[in-house]
Amino acid sequence: MMMTKEWLSQLPVKNIKYCKTIHGGDTNKAYQIKTATKAYFMKVQPNSSVAYFDHEVSGLKEIAKAGVNTLTPLFQGQINGTAYLILNWLETDVGSQADLGRQVAKLHHFHSAKFGFGDQTQNRVMIKNNQWNQSWAEFYIRQRLEPEVASARKLGYWNDEREEHYRRMVAQFTAYYDCHKVTPSLCHGDLWFGNVLFARGMPYLIDPDVIYGDREFDLAMTTVFGGFSNQFYRAYYEEYLFDGELAQRLNWYRFYYLCMHLCLFGESYGRAVDEILSHF
Incomplete structure (x- = not known):
């Protein structure tokens, strides 16, 4: 306009x-x-x-x-x-990805007693219910995945094969978090490299969609579109350890981001969604 x-x-x-x-x-x-x-x-x-x-x-x-x-x-x-x-307004320049990794780790060290953010937001295709929840698995499935898949179905971007693999993914996710505790971390919520800038030599996180959730939700997004270097992950790890099975869990969260893009931008993201679901 x-x-x-x-x-x-x-x-x-x-x-x-x-x-x-x-x-x-x-x-x-x-x-x-x-x-x-x-x-x-x-x-x-x-x-x-x-x-x-x-x-x-x-x-x-x-x-x-x-x-x-x-x-x-x-x-x-x-x-x-x-x-x-x-x-x-910030005049952008260049900075260290190691500093960026430390900033994201610092963000994730900021905790809450519950998951969510106590409000709701709406984009072009769905309402995001951020009401507080004691259970991460319930929050992620009921307040993120189910509304998103319902939107994909309504828009004609869903099919029986995707549904079958999606149900397997949800079952695996639920079984894992029945046995593993998650501490609610402050998450940026849309942590792709386009939402990072450097000014005065320091990293800044911009355009957030924050929730308190599993910090791996943010880490997954850093892997979807690239831009984050090994220096970022090494510096993050030094500040906030993650275990050797992290890579196996990230697809649970990559699915959310890619399915959202499927809903927003159409079947051009269908292949990426199917690739994620093929792991289940």
Whole structure:
């Protein structure tokens, strides 16, 4: 959408001299806005309420509470039916993946008594129920996998073969967590490399979809689209050990991310979903 002078004049940032569209992901429109002395990062979502960005704002604050670098929400509101979120602007540069690994480990060392985040969010295809749950297996199956598979089925991206392998995966997942305890860790929730940036030589985690969950949920996402180096995993491991069977468990969580992409972007992700399910 085009940002008009009339719309921009209603923002709490005054005397805006410049507004430029920038790459900001698939969900929201993103802009850099500038005054004579300062730059800001702004996300907007048309036809949305003032509460549209509440989950992201809460997540950014929770990540900051954990002592991990992230963006700072400055202003939030709605103008003419379009929700906006204004954050600080960071000039990006390069940094160390080892530092990134230590930051993610620090995030995962921040714990809660339960799983979830106490709210709910909605994307184009499903509602994500983040209400608190004592059981990780129940949270992941009932509040993540089942709504996602229901969406895939409704959209015509599901079939009997996928259903059969999916049920085997869920049975294996349930059996494992009947015998293994999980500590609820603060998870970014969408930890692909596009949601990492470096500024002032330090890593920052951006665009979160936070929950308290199994930290392996985040680690799985780092393996889906690449970008994370061996230095990242070595540094993470030094701060927060994981066992030798981690690789066998990650497919449970890779499925969630790839099936979400199947729902959002169609059958071009079907082969990747089928490859994951073929392990079960």
